[in-house]
Amino acid sequence: MNTARSNPINAALMHGALILYTLIALFPVFVILINSFKSRKKIFREPLALPDAESFSLVGYQTVMKQGDFILYFQNSFIVTVGSLTLILLFGAMAAFALSEYRFRGNMLMGLYLALGIMIPIRIGTVAILEMMVATGLVNTLWALILVYTAQGLPLAVFILSEFMRQVSDDLKNAGRIDGLSEYAIFFKLVLPLVRPAMATVAVFNMIPIWNDLWFPLILAPAEETKTLTLGSQVFIGQFVTDWNAVLSALSMAILPVLVLYVIFSRQLIRGITSGAVK
Template sequence: MTNLDVSQRIRQLPGWIVLALWALVVAVPLYILVVSCFKTTAEIYGDKFGLPTSWTLDNFANAWTQAQFARYMWNSFAVTGGAVILTLVVSAMAAFPLSRYQLGWSSPVLAFFLAGVMLPIRLASVELFSLMKTLDLLDSRLGLILVYSAIRIPFAVFILANFMRVLPRELEEAARLDGAKEWRILFRIILPTIKPAVAIVAIFTAIAVWNDFFFPLIFIFDDAYKTVPLAITTFIGQFRTDWGMVFAALAISMMPVLVMYLLLARQIREGVGATGGLK
């Protein structure tokens, strides 16, 4: 090994140390979550890092049946899926003219959408609650879908518009010569070309909606419409908490998002790599 190689490795050492520490910070809670799924509450209090005495699926079975987890999972799937689809459709239709047409006001409008990313929506919770009550959207999945879509659209428009800007204009010009309408150019040509951007918007929206506890808590009162984060609170009592079932419920709730990420991982990596070339 030459002196140049040694010096290069020394320069890279701080970065590797930071990455190792970050991996440790992420891995330790995941390890505690996994092993605690198979423990009783007494074992969790006795030794947080130790392995369970017996590897059984009792916590998973009890969490699924006692909390009627299937109903909560269906509600979360419906709300998350609806919010992702509505966000992608509306954002794509907004980003397309802002990025592909010669409009003098496109930059101010994009700045307006960017402002929507920076403003904390929870500061307007009271006004939002009053609006939902006026529209009779409390205690409904549709109300949650509309709220989440409105929150995520600014971020989605910003991402999609920047990806669309770098596409060659020959794509839609050739389609227009063949008689294609604007909606067909958008959904049949532009969006399939920017699959990484669509994947980024989809996974970020899905994670934010699936894990959100705040808005279902203030907008949903009927158990029939509650989502997974609210279901987990049923295991937390005033005098006793079954932590084994809590950790099992958390593991179950993580699986759909993890599967979605694995399915879209390649597109997300391509999208993150492509952002370096965006102007």
């Protein structure tokens, strides 16, 4: 059709640029992962070599498993992330349904009020949040984190979900009403299953920032038994700064779950971003 679009030199240049940037993006992760499986001597002598039979060593992982309670940290992160996502999705969808389905006085204002939090970061209120958590005895519990992340995630969730719920056909809902379904049944049985793709988008958007957050675990739940994986690896690495095997292994153990999640959900995530969910 057109020479400029299918010129082989152009194509080669484009692939060259993309490959170069892909290498830049992956190189640090790759270096950390391969060196975590090597003995200390080899880490320093041949940092870029793959581990082989001679240099292979799991001594770093052994230190990590002995010294840090990474299973507990992982479990905490998991509970916090899943708990927050569940609340964000359930409460967010309910509020989105109320805003998109019913006409009532103050509907617009309520929508604007809930949208405020999209642009204003919740961290600004940290001082008062900590005071409140101390007063209610929630400090150093996973509930403190779940509540904060739920509040943080709700505004965008309500915004995205109500956009999608407006597209659910009115005829369907009215047919349900004629059949005698209650408003709750219409929400849970008719509308929720139809907006499942949008719910997945919201979940994936929220999952990464919650899992990776350092600020709130550091301030609200720094106790040993409530440390999340992010905070736990931060503290662990700070203490073992000179033990390179342990540091590299701890980093790898923090990278792996995220990478696995990413491989599972990347299609959902990318589709969510590129479908224009954030306008």
